[in-house]
Amino acid sequence: MEITSLIDRAISVLRNNDTGVFTKPGPHQYPHQWNWDSALIALGLSHFDLPRAKSEIRALLSGQWGDGMLPSVVYHSIPSDYFPNPEFWQIKNSPSAPSVPTTGITQPPLLATIVRIIHSRQPTPDFVQEVYPALLRWHRWLHTDRDADDTDLACIIHPWESGTDDSPRWLHLFEAIRPEAVPEFQRGDTRYVVAIERPNRTEYERFIYLIDVFRKLNYTPADLLAHSPFLAQDVLFNAILFRADEDLRTLAIELGQPTDEIDGWIKSMRKNFNDRFWDEETGLYYDFDLRSGSPIHVNTISTFLPLFGGLPSKDQARRLVEDHLLNPAEYAPAAEVRHWVTSTAKTEPTWEPRRYWRGPAWVITNWFVIEGLQRYDYHDLAEPIRQDTLDLVALSGFREYYDSRDGSGCGSTDFSWSAALTLELLKSPSLVHEK
Ligand code: GLC
Numbered sequence: 001m002e003i004t005s006l007i008d009r010a011i012s013v014l015r016n017n018d019t020g021v022f023t024k025p026g027p028h029q030y031p032h033q034w035n036w037d038s039a040l041i042a043l044g045l046s047h048f049d050l051p052r053a054k055s056e057i058r059a060l061l062s063g064q065w066g067d068g069m070l071p072s073v074v075y076h077s078i079p080s081d082y083f084p085n086p087e088f089w090q091i092k093n094s095p096s097a098p099s100v101p102t103t104g105i106t107q108p109p110l111l112a113t114i115v116r117i118i119h120s121r122q123p124t125p126d127f128v129q130e131v132y133p134a135l136l137r138w139h140r141w142l143h144t145d146r147d148a149d150d151t152d153l154a155c156i157i158h159p160w161e162s163g164t165d166d167s168p169r170w171l172h173l174f175e176a177i178r179p180e181a182v183p184e185f186q187r188g189d190t191r192y193v194v195a196i197e198r199p200n201r202t203e204y205e206r207f208i209y210l211i212d213v214f215r216k217l218n219y220t221p222a223d224l225l226a227h228s229p230f231l232a233q234d235v236l237f238n239a240i241l242f243r244a245d246e247d248l249r250t251l252a253i254e255l256g257q258p259t260d261e262i263d264g265w266i267k268s269m270r271k272n273f274n275d276r277f278w279d280e281e282t283g284l285y286y287d288f289d290l291r292s293g294s295p296i297h298v299n300t301i302s303t304f305l306p307l308f309g310g311l312p313s314k315d316q317a318r319r320l321v322e323d324h325l326l327n328p329a330e331y332a333p334a335a336e337v338r339h340w341v342t343s344t345a346k347t348e349p350t351w352e353p354r355r356y357w358r359g360p361a362w363v364i365t366n367w368f369v370i371e372g373l374q375r376y377d378y379h380d381l382a383e384p385i386r387q388d389t390l391d392l393v394a395l396s397g398f399r400e401y402y403d404s405r406d407g408s409g410c411g412s413t414d415f416s417w418s419a420a421l422t423l424e425l426l427k428s429p430s431l432v433h434e435k
Pocket of ligand 1: 025026036037162
């Protein structure tokens with residue numbers, strides 16, 4: 001397909017999903033404003049409508065909680081058939097809840113990085129000045145209310161906070177969670193997408209059970225850390241946070257703001273990240289289950305996120321790339337699996353080619369891998385993955401995720417971040433040269 005036509009189609013997906021206030025991640029499946037989706041959508045919008053990119057970010061920040069949390073979803077009082085809805089979350093029980101309806105959990109903190117990228121290309125000092133305090137408050141909340149062990153690593157209390165909702169990384173933790181009673185609920189996610197491409201019922205029940213636990217605790221941060229049955233330190237989340245801290249620091253310097261607090265987070269994370277997550281024997285990064293006090297030995301695409309964060313040494317990066325990414329048994333295309341990059345290693349027994357985060361290729365995670373490879377000078381590998389990602393989009397449209405065997409599309413159609421990142425991949429093939 002012609003590049004110009006792909007650009008036009010990506011722009012029209014973003015325009016069609018635009019409610020005027022925020023952009024829906026998917027027209028039917030995701031009718032509200034999601035946190036990290038919005039950051040990427042703003043990046044996409046910045047290529048053709050900078051004022052709209054800024055208002056996308058302002059709309060997301062309107063959902064910030066009094067304690068600094070930036071929630072995973074801002075509902076914006078738009079009626080929909082989406083579940084769980086604001087009535088289910090009951091955030092009003094918390095004194096920190098904002099006036100606009102939101103969820104009571106967060107998502108990977110990509111926003112400061114996106115603000116920095118946009119600002120470095122099209123300087124917007126007034127906008128940076130406007131949003132900086134909110135970004136700082138969110139990061140401070142992550143490094144305090146979500147620091148369970150004084151490492152400055154943030155923990156997550158729900159798989160939805162990881163952004164990779166039904167990743168097999170969480171299965172073992174879920175086995176230890178035995179809901180006494182799950183509130184009655186009606187799933188909405190299988191209305192527009194076939195069940196085989198969505199999470200299984202057992203996991204879904206636990207997703208809902210956890211929300212019930214949190215609302216009974218009135219979303220009080222200390223109580224969530226003490227009592228959430230699910231408590232983990234996630235590699236993907238923390239790699240994104242580390243990079244976002246560095247970007248926040250760059251913004252602080254430009255604004256003439258002090259950086260001591262941010263410097264402290266960066267120093268402590270740089271040390272603790274590798275100590276906590278790196279597994280010298282396998283050469284992989286593993287998430288950590290804080291409830292059992294042990295690493296989660298599941299090989300998924302999140303092992304490559306530290307490259308995006310600039311955290312591995314050259315040797316660690318080499319092992320990740322040569323032993324795993326290029327290994328046809330795990331991630332590299334081979335035999336029936338022809339496309340980059342499966343969200344779970346094919347060697348995992350839980351690998352499923354069409355089910356959500358169990359195996360399909362996603363444009364977002366491909367973009368993280370491409371950026372990480374560029375950062376470590378693996379340009380010869382980044383380029384075929386970039387090309388393959390664009391081929392998936394050209395072949396099957398802007399889908400939520402793709403079956404990496406034949407490239408067919410799965411999940412939501414007209415998916416916003418797939419469109420936004422297509423613009424990014426076509427117009428700015430690498431961020432590395434923009435530093
Ligand atoms: C799914 C994804 C999550 C994303 C949301 C909206 O829940 O797992 O990462 O933010 O959809 O697109």
